[in-house]
Amino acid sequence: xxxxxxxxxxxxxxxxxxxxxxxxxxxxxxxxxxxxxxxxxxxxxxxxxxxxxxxxxxxxxxxxxxxxxxxxxxxxxxxxxxxxxxxxxxxxxxxxxxxxxxxxxxxxxxxxxxxxxxxxxxxxxxxxxxxxxxxxxxxxxxxxxxxxxxxxxxxxxxxxxxxxxxxxxxxxxxxxxxxxxxxxxxxxxxxxxxxxxxxxxxxxxxxxxxxxxxxxxxxxxxxxxxxxxxxxxxxxxxxxxxxxxxxxxxxxxxxxxxxxxxxxxxxxxxxxxxxxxxxxxxxxxxxxxxxxxxxxxxxxxxxxxxxxxxxxxxxxxxxxxxxxxxxxxxxxxxxxxxxxxxxxxxxxxxxxxxxxxxxxxxxxxxxxxxxxxxxxxxxxxxxxxxxxxxxxxxxxxxxxxxxxxxxxxxxxxxxxxxxxxxxxxxx
Amino acid sequence: xxxxxxxxxxxxxxxxxxxxxxxxxxxxxxxxxxxxxxxxxxxxxxxxxxxxxxxxxxxxxxxxxxxxxxxxxxxxxxxxxxxxxxxxxxxxxxxxxxxxxxxxxxxxxxxxxxxxxxxxxxxxxxxxxxxxxxxxxxxxxxxxxxxxxxxxxxxxxxxxxxxxxxxxxxxxxxxxxxxxxxxxxxxxxxxxxxxxxxxxxxxxxxxxxxxxxxxxxxxxxxxxxxxxxxxxxxxxxxxxxxxxxxxxxxxxxxxxxxxxxxxxxxxx
Amino acid sequence: xxxxxxxxxxxxxxxxxxxxxxxxxxxxxxxxxxxxxxxxxxxxxxxxxxxxxxxxxxxxxxxxxxxxxxxxxxxxxxxxxxxxxxxxxxxxxxxxxxxxxxxxxxxxxxxxxxxxxxxxxxxxxxxxxxxxxxxxxxxxxxxxxxxxxxxxxxxxxxxxxxxxxxxxxxxxxxxxxxxxxxxxxxxxxxxxxxxxxxxxxxxxxxxxxxxxxxxxxxxxxxxxxxxxxxxxxxxxxxxxxxxxxxxxxxxxxxxxxx
Numbered sequence: 001x002x003x004x005x006x007x008x009x010x011x012x013x014x015x016x017x018x019x020x021x022x023x024x025x026x027x028x029x030x031x032x033x034x035x036x037x038x039x040x041x042x043x044x045x046x047x048x049x050x051x052x053x054x055x056x057x058x059x060x061x062x063x064x065x066x067x068x069x070x071x072x073x074x075x076x077x078x079x080x081x082x083x084x085x086x087x088x089x090x091x092x093x094x095x096x097x098x099x100x101x102x103x104x105x106x107x108x109x110x111x112x113x114x115x116x117x118x119x120x121x122x123x124x125x126x127x128x129x130x131x132x133x134x135x136x137x138x139x140x141x142x143x144x145x146x147x148x149x150x151x152x153x154x155x156x157x158x159x160x161x162x163x164x165x166x167x168x169x170x171x172x173x174x175x176x177x178x179x180x181x182x183x184x185x186x187x188x189x190x191x192x193x194x195x196x197x198x199x200x201x202x203x204x205x206x207x208x209x210x211x212x213x214x215x216x217x218x219x220x221x222x223x224x225x226x227x228x229x230x231x232x233x234x235x236x237x238x239x240x241x242x243x244x245x246x247x248x249x250x251x252x253x254x255x256x257x258x259x260x261x262x263x264x265x266x267x268x269x270x271x272x273x274x275x276x277x278x279x280x281x282x283x284x285x286x287x288x289x290x291x292x293x294x295x296x297x298x299x300x301x302x303x304x305x306x307x308x309x310x311x312x313x314x315x316x317x318x319x320x321x322x323x324x325x326x327x328x329x330x331x332x333x334x335x336x337x338x339x340x341x342x343x344x345x346x347x348x349x350x351x352x353x354x355x356x357x358x359x360x361x362x363x364x365x366x367x368x369x370x371x372x373x374x375x376x377x378x379x380x381x382x383x384x385x386x387x388x389x390x391x392x393x394x395x396x397x398x399x400x401x402x403x404x405x406x407x408x409x410x411x412x413x414x415x416x417x418x419x420x421x422x423x424x425x426x427x
Numbered sequence: 428x429x430x431x432x433x434x435x436x437x438x439x440x441x442x443x444x445x446x447x448x449x450x451x452x453x454x455x456x457x458x459x460x461x462x463x464x465x466x467x468x469x470x471x472x473x474x475x476x477x478x479x480x481x482x483x484x485x486x487x488x489x490x491x492x493x494x495x496x497x498x499x500x501x502x503x504x505x506x507x508x509x510x511x512x513x514x515x516x517x518x519x520x521x522x523x524x525x526x527x528x529x530x531x532x533x534x535x536x537x538x539x540x541x542x543x544x545x546x547x548x549x550x551x552x553x554x555x556x557x558x559x560x561x562x563x564x565x566x567x568x569x570x571x572x573x574x575x576x577x578x579x580x581x582x583x584x585x586x587x588x589x590x591x592x593x594x595x596x597x598x599x600x601x602x603x604x605x606x607x608x609x610x611x612x613x614x615x616x617x618x619x620x621x622x623x624x625x626x627x628x629x630x631x632x633x634x635x636x637x638x639x640x641x642x643x644x645x646x647x648x649x650x651x652x653x654x655x656x657x658x659x660x661x662x663x664x665x666x667x668x669x670x671x672x673x674x675x676x677x678x679x680x681x682x683x684x685x686x687x688x689x690x691x692x693x694x695x
Numbered sequence: 696x697x698x699x700x701x702x703x704x705x706x707x708x709x710x711x712x713x714x715x716x717x718x719x720x721x722x723x724x725x726x727x728x729x730x731x732x733x734x735x736x737x738x739x740x741x742x743x744x745x746x747x748x749x750x751x752x753x754x755x756x757x758x759x760x761x762x763x764x765x766x767x768x769x770x771x772x773x774x775x776x777x778x779x780x781x782x783x784x785x786x787x788x789x790x791x792x793x794x795x796x797x798x799x800x801x802x803x804x805x806x807x808x809x810x811x812x813x814x815x816x817x818x819x820x821x822x823x824x825x826x827x828x829x830x831x832x833x834x835x836x837x838x839x840x841x842x843x844x845x846x847x848x849x850x851x852x853x854x855x856x857x858x859x860x861x862x863x864x865x866x867x868x869x870x871x872x873x874x875x876x877x878x879x880x881x882x883x884x885x886x887x888x889x890x891x892x893x894x895x896x897x898x899x900x901x902x903x904x905x906x907x908x909x910x911x912x913x914x915x916x917x918x919x920x921x922x923x924x925x926x927x928x929x930x931x932x933x934x935x936x937x938x939x940x941x942x943x944x945x946x947x948x949x950x951x952x953x
Contacts, residue, residue: 102548102623118620150628180606200557219517226518228434266600274636
């Protein structure tokens with residue numbers, strides 16, 4: 001009786017252990033959950049303290065339809081945050097490009113502060129650079145198109161994006177260039193491919209014929225036994241040896257001949273160019289104009305509100321107001337400041353502009369020389385949909401943002417704000 | 428060497444033309460060829476893909492330094508290991524050729540069906556390297572010499588020495604100079620720049636970026652020489668690994684009594 | 696010498712040996728349907744619903760596929776292996792040589808199916824992953840590529856490999872008497888690719904943000920790919936098996952004797 005009970009218990013234990021181990025195996029395979037394509041993929045502290053993209057404009061409207069071969073231009077500014085996270089490499093090696101689903105768009109030209117960006121470059125923290133990315137539509141479909149900067153070891157940091165519908169036929173795509181030696185390349189995507197296929201085919205045929213030379217004979221059992229018997233002359237005949245020697249000569253001669261004709265046809269070649277482009281460090285035109293200090297910052301989860309208590313000193317000679325608070329591509333605009341409202345283009349992606357206004361505890365302008373403490377409240381579901389609420393899962397509970405101030409003349413002054421941010425769960 | 432009675436019977440049986448034994452033997456040949464074909468594509472391709480794959484995928488990674496040095500070294504591993512059983516157990520000097528063909532078949536299928544038809548990369552950007560001449564030379568040296576040391580030195584190094592010359596005829600058109608946005612690049616750089624790879628910024632390319640000593644631009648020769656030297660050693664080492672993996676024995680089966688086998692059956 | 700009735704009767708009783716290719720062909724067709732179907736699915740569902748893992752449509756079109764795969768694969772694994780064990784031949788010591796030969800050839804033919812599955816896991820879907828990395832800004836553990844590579848192709852060949860191993864040890868005396876290390880490596884070694892996936896995803900989540908293929912983080916896969924070299928060892932063992940078995944069914948002239 002006891003034996004039956006204990007054996008039943010054993011069986012249950014075994015079953016429980018089996019289930020646990022299967023689940024554990026599945027779990028081992030699912031590490032790294034909660035990641036995705038695009039900007040939502042990255043941890044909030046990374047997105048808020050690395051790049052801030054603003055004044056981003058596209059040459060077509062959001063959700064516009066264009067044809068294959070049409071050109072799209074993206075311009076704007078990208079600010080490299082001075083409080084760059086310690087855990088990722090500084091942007092001493094970066095590459096300006098586009099976040100599109102692969103080569104659905106061709107990259108025509110890219111510039112950072114007017115410097116061509118075909119190579120990688122390096123930038124300085126705390127500075128803002130003008131970028132320009134020109135793309136050419138290649139594959140039909142509905143594509144999300146953003147500017148992007150890859151930072152060595154951090155990966156791609158993505159700017160705001162719009163939807164672009166590309167209509168037409170992918171076969172109609174054409175991209176022509178002319179080499180320095182005068183060769184006209186009609187279509188870069190198919191250039192010199194027939195030659196590649198030709199040489200692959202030649203060598204493949206030689207290889208196949210050589211294999212068939214052996215496969216036509218009984219292979220496995222017979223040869224195994226002949227090897228055991230030591231009958232090497234039956235296994236590798238004189239004929240085989242003659243053919244092998246001829247093949248060695250033939251292969252070497254073919255290689256020499258192929259290289260000679262190639263040298264004649266392409267006498268002037270250059271190796272892959274691996275240099276780095278250089279961009280001068282831009283002058284920070286806002287330096288010293290406004291001093292901003294984060295006194296405290298809270299993130300209230302249920303209400304999706306970030307509240308920052310900031311001490312702001314106006315060092316200019318014109319009164320200023322807080323016009324915009326932007327973090328990780330989301331824009332919170334103060335509706336009471338007309339100049340700030342003008343800063344939001346009509347076609348700008350709506351999901352990146354908070355519906356609610358930016359709430360400032362004191363809307364009266366900060367006078368020249370005055371220091372004010374303001375509560376800045378930014379509320380929107382965007383904090384959640386853009387997965388910035390997963391601040392809670394970050395090993396670093398801090399934030400970074402840009403504050404846009406507007407003076408009496410409607411001129412804009414931009415300053416960083418950063419600090420620790422505390423989550424609040426209860427009212 | 429003398430065959431056992433069973434072996435002698437079997438050899439006589441399978442060498443009798445049109446006999447049942449010959450037919451069974453040929454059928455087994457067909458299965459084995461099919462098994463080896465698919466298994467070698469899988470194993471060799473995944474090996475190359477994850478060691479020198481990036482250079483092989485993209486035209487703008489095919490430089491004079493890393494690509495030329497590393498690829499032959501990694502190409503040698505599995506063909507050298509398989510050369511042992513192929514040659515020393517079956518008298519077939521074809522491991523290199525078979526591996527090379529299997530590899531490029533796997534690579535071309537992947538580039539066409541995956542890289543091009545799925546994610547729209549153009550063929551000028553994604554063609555695989557030619558690997559057959561060197562690996563075939565390796566086989567041929569083994570056939571003629573039947574000697575491990577001679578094959579290591581001349582066959583192993585042939586994989587490296589043949590690599591750059593085999594690929595220059597197809598790579599040269601992509602190294603013509605181009606001026607774009609006022610910058611000098613070559614056609615391969617242009618292709619890499621133009622056809623967006625969202626996760627491959629330019630700096631990620633593991634390519635020659637210049638040193639103080641490139642011996643007057645003869646980087647390819649230097650890389651090939653070094654690669655050839657390492658290939659000699661690698662052939663020998665991997666032949667030995669192949670020998671070890673081929674001659675693995677057995678371990679006792681503790682559950683064999685459940686299938687009606689007793690301890691005395693081990694004697695059979 | 697005149698042929699006796701006895702000899703004629705005996706000669707008539709020996710059935711010719713025929714290769715049974717049906718299971719192999721069926722297996723290949725099933726695999727083509729599975730892997731071809733998956734590739735077809737990727738062609739549209741990856742682009743329409745597979746670019747953003749936070750999108751609810753991703754859950755519908757991709758995560759459901761993932762969970763479905765896991766359930767089916769775990770079920771099939773235990774079903775196949777369990778069936779093969781439960782229906783094992785309990786009298787391998789009494790197995791007739793002709794039957795043994797039939798089983799051996801069937802087993803070898805199913806190795807073709809195994810190798811075919813390994814092709815899809817090791818070559819087709821594996822290299823395709825490189826291209827999907829270039830399409831999304833950052834790859835994750837669950838993408839239209841990974842869902843068919845790590846969570847379908849690899850489990851499929853693991854199921855086949857283990858089934859072949861269990862067939863060998865329950866129906867082929869040569870492989871049942873002693874466990875072939877080469878066979879273990881060939882069919883179970885690639886199984887270790889799956890935990891390597893866990894290690895790989897962990898590395899990508901916490902260290903490696905840049906996507907290129909030839910990083911040490913991936914070399915666990917390479918190492919276990921090498922176990923396929925042990926296939927040559929298995930081949931040698933099949934040779935030894937043939938030396939032992941064939942003379943029991945054929946004579947010196949190559950004619951079947953039983």
